[in-house]
Amino acid sequence: MEKIKSALSNFYLSLIVLFMYAPIATLVVLSFNSGRSRAQWSGFTTDWYVTMWADETIMAALRNTVIIAFLSAFVATVLGTLAAIAINNMKPVSKNIIMSITNVPMLNADIVTGISLMLCFIAFRVSLGFHTILMAHITFNLPYVILSVMPKVRQASKETYEAALDLGATPFQAFLTVVLPELMPGVTSGFMLAFTMSLDDFIITHFTRGAGIDTISTLVYSQVRKGISPTMYALSTVIFLTVFIVLLIGNYAPDWAKKRKRKA
Amino acid sequence: MSRNLLELQNITKSYDGQLILDDLTLDIHENSFVTFLGPSGCGKTTTLRIIGGFEKPDKGRVFFDGKDITDLPANKRQLNTVFQKYALFPHMSIEDNIAFGLRIKNKTDAYIKDKIKYALKLVNLDGFEKRSIDSLSGGQQQRIAIARAIVNEPRLLLLDEPLGALDLKLRQEMQYELIRLKNELGITFIYVTHDQEEALTMSDYVVVMNQGYIQQAGSPEQIYNEPENAFVADFIGDSNIVPGIMVEDYHVRIFGADFKCVDAGFGTNKPVDVVIRPEDLEIIDDDDPRAILHGEMTHIIFKGEIYEMECTTPDGFEWLIHSTELHEPGKKVGLYVKPSNIQVMNKPESEDEEALGVEE
């Protein structure tokens, strides 16, 4: 009985894994297919990777995506961390008002957020481009940073801050040496979350970008209409591998570090 | 008497319209061990935080060594605090925790290293430099918190219920440690606690507080033997507090029985409160001529060193008695108190003062 149950469980897990990874595997396989057809295997090649590397549109989109993700996550992390500390010290009324507004972009449909930002940019005569995407991304990243940092702020003891002052530190020194390190796990996870949210975004970018600038997502969307070139499969493979490696390190590096420390 | 290290003058503080400290004035002598004692919410921690510089009083001034430090921020004050839950920096090693204040002051590495070694030795944790905070027990963390404060050579050390989180045995051990430390360092300690036993054991000056007022300040003996009001009498140790009439000097009447006492100056036929400690009530034979009160034993609990008993007198009052001798419930007995063991206190006069009294 137990055996049947565990066999069934394993079968079910395998089915879901198949469902999740077969499409991705297909992309990876096709990225090495020398023919343009998706239905036929015409031989192994790495040409698409070379073409991709040389394709200025793809490379620009890749650059934009990473730069916007990094900048928006960085700005959101700084603004959000400071705000989380301040909000925690606020009276309940102002705290509630600010937190409700903070949650709007997370709860609202992306399409509405994107459109409202676009309308606002146009109404205030801000030309759409790199900077508007950046501002939009900072906006939807902020709630994720605040949600990650807030619990740490609440946990952080006021006493350690006061202890630092007591030992002669200025408020700024106390913040840098004592408060910030205590918040750091929340700050890093907030940054990572914001970074990946920004990397993955399509809808809000779609509305706030304006002509002439693409991120990976908007490039894929526009390629679909024109017909997909196999270079996109090469790009997918590269992105998938990068995400896989980054997450693997992010997930397991802290464990490894801890183990090494314990041994020492 | 040595000179004053710290003077609090007319300190008033309220939060959200609630008065926490009301016109508090207090002098603290150099090199003394002072304890603020009182129930939670009495204002003792707030007073400590005002001295430490973490709160500003609404009114009043704080003088340190003759200088007004009311507006001086915490990081500029020549005193250090041992916090309630130690407030060690969890991301730093023990060494870095202790060195924190010295590094802020840009001391040399050699000096810092020396100081750490000295401080760890002082708190009996030699060789713990490289250990992490989580590897320590509560008692050890407490010692590190003390070491971290004293390496800065403060003239005044503030301790906010530092032993509250420890178990009984460890607490008693640390009490001796603290007394030893104080004597070795020769600095002034201000200690906050709600544990009256701790206060009486450790300090040479006790400040009993309730509802933002100082109820009584004095040596532990004064506080215990001569409580000035019902609150102090009730808060410090067990006691029988009964209403009485001060007939004349050295003569007080309780439940119609006349007692000799050593108190004078209350006037004649004045209502007063009388405190008699349970260990000061002597149980004697019912027909003993010394007996002032007569009653019947009603309850008994064995407490180890003593029996805790209750004797009910005809007026219905249950007297608490501590004695090493056993008297079975139901037995008729007589009660006697030495005149010097009777403590007569003024009754609170206004309603305002009434509020300071014992809360049942």
Added chain:
Amino acid sequence: MKNNTSRYLAGPYVIWIVGFIVIPLLTIVYYGFTDRNNAFTLNNIAQILVWENYRPLYRAMILSAVCTAICFLLAFPLTMILRSLKVGRSSLIVFIFILPMWMNSLLRVLAWQTLLERKGVINGILTAMHLPEQHLINTTAAVLIGMVYDFLPFMILPLFNALMKIDDNTINAAYDLGASYWQTLTKIILPLSVPGIVSGVTMVFVPALTTFAISNMLGGGKIYLIGNVIEQEFMQDSDWNEGSGLSLVLMVFVIVSMLIVNHFEDKNDMRKGGVI
């Protein structure tokens, strides 16, 4: 002291959220309730009653509801199995099921397009096996598969987190008191995982309801959803007033559906508070 100074730290943030959340929302409300001549009108809102707008909304509601249900039915047994494996949150096996969440979602939809196309991978395999080609792309089913595929990880993660929080002894206690597996599941495990279900449902339902990319890529313009209607108002027809009106309606639908879902959580909390 800290209280007063630290409040100023929120300054830049407050300016930001007013400028980029409050004002944009007011802008869309303004556009939604005015016509091209800036005169007040309810016409834009009323547009939802027109057949070619109402139909896509209805279709989107049905599709996203079905998608959410499928995601839950797939994810619940999966997360129960993961829980029974007694592996931590950071184990490799859990990692495998969460990983696709971090992969660019458009690329994942692209993968399905590649599979389902008329000259796609599946038809290629069928042809190789001398079987007739199937019409797969540009169907409702294709859009549904795309949605489920895209959003499934967002159901798995919160469900898994909620299930991992349930103490083993709570479940053992139910068995100890004579409950069967089924009773334990419905009376203990499901109620305790409601917070996870609620966040899973919101994380799947809202994006599915409002998507236009999936329906465009896998529906080929034939499976027209409310998201597609709104997107076209802005990107092609350029009727911003009507688009804003429809966006406001969609926003109301999102808010109402979230209120309904959250209501379950509240009720559950109340019951918990009331009995214990």
